[in-house]
Amino acid sequence: MQIDLLLSQLAREPLGIHAAEDPLRADRNEKLLRLVNAFRERFPAQDVFMVRAPGRVNLIGEHTDYNGYPVMPMAINKEIWVCASRNDKPVIDLANLDDDFPPRQFPVDSADIRPYAQGDWGNYTKAAVVGLLPLLGKQGKSPKGFSAVYAGNIPAAAGLSSSSALVVTAALTFLHANDMSLALEELAELLARAERYVGTEGGGMDQAISLLGRDNHALKIDFFPLRGQPVPMPADHEIVVCNSLIRAPKTERAMNDYNRRPVECRIAAALIAAQIKNQLNIDIRANRLADVDADNLAIDKQNYDRIVGQALTPAVLSMQEVAERLSLSTQEVTQNYLTLKSGKVFQPPDDGFKVAARYRHVLSEAARVEQAARALHQGDVAGFATLMNASHQSCRNDYEISTTELDTLVEIARAHHALGARLTGAGFGGCTVNLVHKEKVASFIDGVTQDYYSDYLRTTHPEIRFNIKDREQFIFASPAVQGAEIVVR
Ligand code: GLA
Numbered sequence: 001m002q003i004d005l006l007l008s009q010l011a012r013e014p015l016g017i018h019a020a021e022d023p024l025r026a027d028r029n030e031k032l033l034r035l036v037n038a039f040r041e042r043f044p045a046q047d048v049f050m051v052r053a054p055g056r057v058n059l060i061g062e063h064t065d066y067n068g069y070p071v072m073p074m075a076i077n078k079e080i081w082v083c084a085s086r087n088d089k090p091v092i093d094l095a096n097l098d099d100d101f102p103p104r105q106f107p108v109d110s111a112d113i114r115p116y117a118q119g120d121w122g123n124y125t126k127a128a129v130v131g132l133l134p135l136l137g138k139q140g141k142s143p144k145g146f147s148a149v150y151a152g153n154i155p156a157a158a159g160l161s162s163s164s165a166l167v168v169t170a171a172l173t174f175l176h177a178n179d180m181s182l183a184l185e186e187l188a189e190l191l192a193r194a195e196r197y198v199g200t201e202g203g204g205m206d207q208a209i210s211l212l213g214r215d216n217h218a219l220k221i222d223f224f225p226l227r228g229q230p231v232p233m234p235a236d237h238e239i240v241v242c243n244s245l246i247r248a249p250k251t252e253r254a255m256n257d258y259n260r261r262p263v264e265c266r267i268a269a270a271l272i273a274a275q276i277k278n279q280l281n282i283d284i285r286a287n288r289l290a291d292v293d294a295d296n297l298a299i300d301k302q303n304y305d306r307i308v309g310q311a312l313t314p315a316v317l318s319m320q321e322v323a324e325r326l327s328l329s330t331q332e333v334t335q336n337y338l339t340l341k342s343g344k345v346f347q348p349p350d351d352g353f354k355v356a357a358r359y360r361h362v363l364s365e366a367a368r369v370e371q372a373a374r375a376l377h378q379g380d381v382a383g384f385a386t387l388m389n390a391s392h393q394s395c396r397n398d399y400e401i402s403t404t405e406l407d408t409l410v411e412i413a414r415a416h417h418a419l420g421a422r423l424t425g426a427g428f429g430g431c432t433v434n435l436v437h438k439e440k441v442a443s444f445i446d447g448v449t450q451d452y453y454s455d456y457l458r459t460t461h462p463e464i465r466f467n468i469k470d471r472e473q474f475i476f477a478s479p480a481v482q483g484a485e486i487v488v489r
Pocket residue numbers: 058061062063064065066202203204205206425426427
C-alpha cells in the first residue's frame with residue numbers, strides 16, 4: 001500500500017487484531033502511526049506492507065514439545081509489528097522504535113550468514129532468513145531483501161516468546177518480499193528448527209502458536225508432524241498473566257539451564273531404548289521421549305513400566321554411568337547427546353543427569369495436556385484449573401524450572417482466587433499464567449499488585465525497577481487472539 005494512504009487510514013480508524021474486546025486498540029494505533037512515520041523518515045520507499053505476530057502464554061504442557069508431546073498455548077494481545085518494503089538489492093535493513101535495539105544491516109545473498117554477538121536482536125531475523133533461503137534456492141529464486149522498522153510490546157526475557165514473534169514477523173516479511181508463501185504448519189516447523197540458530201534447543205510451540213493462534217481459543221498442538229486443534233476458552237473466566245520481573249534471558253544462564261532439560265530427556269530416551277533392545281531385542285531410533293512411548297510400541301504396559309524403571313535407575317546418572325549403560329565412550333555420549341543443534345557442546349552438570357525426575361514430569365505433563373483439552377471442550381473449568389496447579393507442582397519438583405519468586409507469585413495468586421496458577425514458558429523466571437473468574441479479575445490484579453509487587457518484590461529485590469502506575473505492562477488479562485498475518489499488503 002502507498003505509505004501516505006496507510007497513514008491517512010491509520011489516522012482515521014484503528015487497525016484491529018481480531019479479538020472481540022480489545023482494550024488496547026487505541027494505544028496500538030498511536031504506536032502504529034509512530035511506526036509508519038518512523039519508516040517514512042528512515043527509508044525512501046513509497047510502497048509498504050505491515051506484518052504482526054503475537055506473543056503467547058502457555059496454558060499447560062511445559063517442556064513437552066521437544067519431547068514429541070503436545071502443548072496447549074494461546075496467542076496474547078502483546079505483539080510485534082513491522083512496517084516494511086521490498087529492497088531491490090539483496091540486503092536487509094532493520095530499525096526499531098525502541099532504542100535498545102540499534103539498526104542492523106546484512107546481505108542475504110551470502111552462503112554463510114554469521115550470527116551477531118549472542119543476544120543481539122538482529123539474530124532473530126537472521127535465523128528466519130537462514131531457515132528460508134534453501135526454499136528460495138529450490139525455486140531457483142535469488143533472494144530480495146527488505147527494509148523494515150519494528151515496534152512491539154512483548155516484554156523481553158519474560159517467557160512470552162518475544163523472540164519467536166520476532167522470528168515469525170521476520171519470516172513473513174522475508175517471504176512477502178520474495179513473493180512466496182508457505183502453509184502455516186510447514187512454516188511453523190521450519191521456524192522451530194531455524195530458531196536454533198540462536199543457540200537454544202527449543203521445541204516448536206512458540207513459533208507455532210504465534211502463527212496459528214485463534215480468537216478466543218487455545219490451541220492443542222501436536223508435533224512430528226505439527227497439527228493444531230482449537231480448544232475453546234471458557235467465556236466467564238479470563239487468563240491473567242503476571243510477570244515475576246525476574247528476567248530469564250535465553251542468552252545467558254537461563255539458556256544453559258534450559259538446554260540441560262532436552263539433553264537429559266534425550267539421554268533418558270536412549271537409556272529406555274537400550275533397555276528395550278536388551279530385554280526384547282527391539283531396535284528403536286530414539287531421538288526423543290515420544291519415540292519410546294508405550295503407546296507407540298507393542299509392549300504391554302506392565303512390562304513397559306518395569307523396563308523403564310530399570311532403565312532410569314539410579315535416578316541420577318554421571319557421564320561415566322550414562323556411557324556404560326549405552327555401551328559408548330564418554331566422547332560418543334558427548335557427540336550423540338550433548339552436542340546442540342547450534343554446534344555448541346553442553347557441559348555435563350555437576351549434579352548428574354536427573355533422568356528419572358525429568359521423565360516423570362514429561363510423561364505426566366503430556367497426560368495433563370490431553371486431559372486439559374478434554375476438560376475445556378466439556379466446559380469443566382474446575383478440572384482444567386486442577387490440572388494447571390498439578391502442572392506447576394511437577395514443573396517445580398521434577399523439572400526444577402521454578403524459582404522462589406514464581407512459587408511466591410503462584411501462592412499469592414491462589415490466595416486472590418486464581419482457580420489455577422502456574423509458571424508458564426521455559427521457567428527460571430518470567431511469568432505465571434492464572435485462570436480467574438471474570439468478576440474477580442479486578443480484585444485479583446489489585447491483590448497481587450499489593451502482595452507480590454509492592455510488598456514481596458520491593459523487599460526481596462529492591463534493585464528491580466518498576467512503576468506500579470505502569471502495571472499493565474507486567475500484570476494483565478489477555479484474550480486469546482489470532483495468529484500472525486500480513487495486515488497491510
Ligand atoms: C521455551 C521453548 C519452547 C518450550 C518452552 C517450555 O519457550 O522455546 O519450545 O520448550 O520453553 O515449554
